[in-house]
Amino acid sequence: MGTTRTRARARESAGASARVVDVAVLGAGIVGCLTAREITRRRPGASVLLLDRDLVGGGASLRSAGLHTPRGATPAVREMTRFSQRFYTELHRDHPALPLHPVGMRVVAASSDEPRLRSDYLAEAGLAGTGELPGGVRLPDGLSAWAVRGSHYADVAGVARALAAELRTVAEVREAVRVEAVADGCDGVALRLGTGEELTAGRVVLAPGPWLTAAAWRPLLAPLGARVKKVAALHVNRRPEPGDPAVVFEREDAFLLPLPERGHWLFSYTCQEWDPDPDRPPDGLTGHDLHEAREVLRRYAPAMADDCTSGRVFCDAYSGTGEPVVRALGGGRVVFAGAANGSGYRLAPAIAARAADLMEFERS
Numbered sequence: 001m002g003t004t005r006t007r008a009r010a011r012e013s014a015g016a017s018a019r020v021v022d023v024a025v026l027g028a029g030i031v032g033c034l035t036a037r038e039i040t041r042r043r044p045g046a047s048v049l050l051l052d053r054d055l056v057g058g059g060a061s062l063r064s065a066g067l068h069t070p071r072g073a074t075p076a077v078r079e080m081t082r083f084s085q086r087f088y089t090e091l092h093r094d095h096p097a098l099p100l101h102p103v104g105m106r107v108v109a110a111s112s113d114e115p116r117l118r119s120d121y122l123a124e125a126g127l128a129g130t131g132e133l134p135g136g137v138r139l140p141d142g143l144s145a146w147a148v149r150g151s152h153y154a155d156v157a158g159v160a161r162a163l164a165a166e167l168r169t170v171a172e173v174r175e176a177v178r179v180e181a182v183a184d185g186c187d188g189v190a191l192r193l194g195t196g197e198e199l200t201a202g203r204v205v206l207a208p209g210p211w212l213t214a215a216a217w218r219p220l221l222a223p224l225g226a227r228v229k230k231v232a233a234l235h236v237n238r239r240p241e242p243g244d245p246a247v248v249f250e251r252e253d254a255f256l257l258p259l260p261e262r263g264h265w266l267f268s269y270t271c272q273e274w275d276p277d278p279d280r281p282p283d284g285l286t287g288h289d290l291h292e293a294r295e296v297l298r299r300y301a302p303a304m305a306d307d308c309t310s311g312r313v314f315c316d317a318y319s320g321t322g323e324p325v326v327r328a329l330g331g332g333r334v335v336f337a338g339a340a341n342g343s344g345y346r347l348a349p350a351i352a353a354r355a356a357d358l359m360e361f362e363r364s
């Protein structure tokens with residue numbers, strides 16, 4: 001749909017006083033920021049509004065461990081991983097000050113898992129069975145360690161903020177502005193904001209992270225079947241050595257990540273608590289969280305397990321298919337982008353590119 005036509009038609013139906021934009025991106029986490037960036041690059045003339053009820057990068061992105069692993073359990077996720085890896089490499093090359101940190105990686109799994117690992121890890125990751133583990137981490141009997149290339153981790157909120165700063169020259173970024181209603185009409189999508197303002201957007205990208213059940217879009221998102229899960233990681237009170245690699249424990253879907261700039265390691269493990277409310281997020285770690293995570297870590301790094309007394313806890317959106325959801329909803333003007341199953345940082349560039357594909361701009 002041509003942007004000029006969209007604007008004119010929407011203005012007619014919305015009345016002269018209502019503000020009209022070509023695209024509104026709702027949610028300024030890593031997914032929303034990258035999507036807004038992608039749209040402004042594809043359509044330099046379009047008016048783009050990026051809205052968040054909080055500060056940019058203040059949702060799941062703020063709590064993220066930000067690890068990029070060069071793997072995917074399905075062909076679609078591997079393709080998205082490859083895309084995102086290339087994207088982040090180029091972004092970092094062009095903006096070396098971004099808080100993105102290349103890190104070595106070891107993968108610990110049963111020796112018999114090697115064929116699956118070879119299929120899950122990208123060929124360019126160069127999976128090789130020579131992985132030396134960092135000090136304090138041991139290999140239980142029957143397990144092997146492999147080395148892979150191409151991993152990095154990021155301060156995800158820092159990346160989102162830097163992207164938003166750049167975006168401000170070509171788009172409008174509004175913080176502390178909550179979206180209260182989204183209605184897909186014949187001539188555009190009507191938005192009502194917490195500030196009392198009403199506006200019309202030709203297209204909307206919904207990038208709400210774990211806020212799937214916000215009143216503004218609950219009915220729109222219900223058919224997706226996506227759910228919210230608690231995500232927690234412990235901080236290991238131990239300083240990493242220079243060059244220490246991250247270690248992925250395949251069997252438990254857990255990992256150890258050195259964070260030298262924060263002065264500690266992080267241990268991410270899989271929590272199975274479903275449907276927390278992101279407006280009433282878990283109030284810190286529980287004794288159960290600590291116990292559960294330490295039990296897993298103790299198998300590989302007993303001394304580190306004793307050094308875990310704090311961490312980070314929030315929630316994230318899960319699709320139920322293992323693949324992110326990027327889909328046009330209802331009449332087609334609203335696109336949902338997210339539900340990346342705890343991999344929303346590493347897959348965000350590919351999610352953003354797909355969301356922009358679905359914007360279906362015609363040249364006006």
Ligand SMILES: Cc1cc2nc3c(=O)[nH]c(=O)nc-3n(C[C@H](O)[C@H](O)[C@H](O)COP(=O)(O)OP(=O)(O)OC[C@H]3O[C@@H](n4cnc5c(N)ncnc54)[C@H](O)[C@@H]3O)c2cc1C
Nearest residue numbers: 027029030031053059060061064065067179209344345346
């Ligand atoms: C502890 C933890 C560790 C993680 N580790 C990793 C990892 O190692 N690697 C990885 O790839 N992923 C990881 N993730 C997942 C990843 O961080 C998330 O998937 C990703 O940050 C989601 O980004 P997003 O932009 O979709 O959502 P968010 O960052 O949550 O952004 C959504 C935004 O929408 C805004 N919003 C919500 N409702 C409204 C409204 N009504 N009006 C306006 N704005 C609204 C929110 O304020 C928020 O800023 C982790 C997550 C957690 C919690």
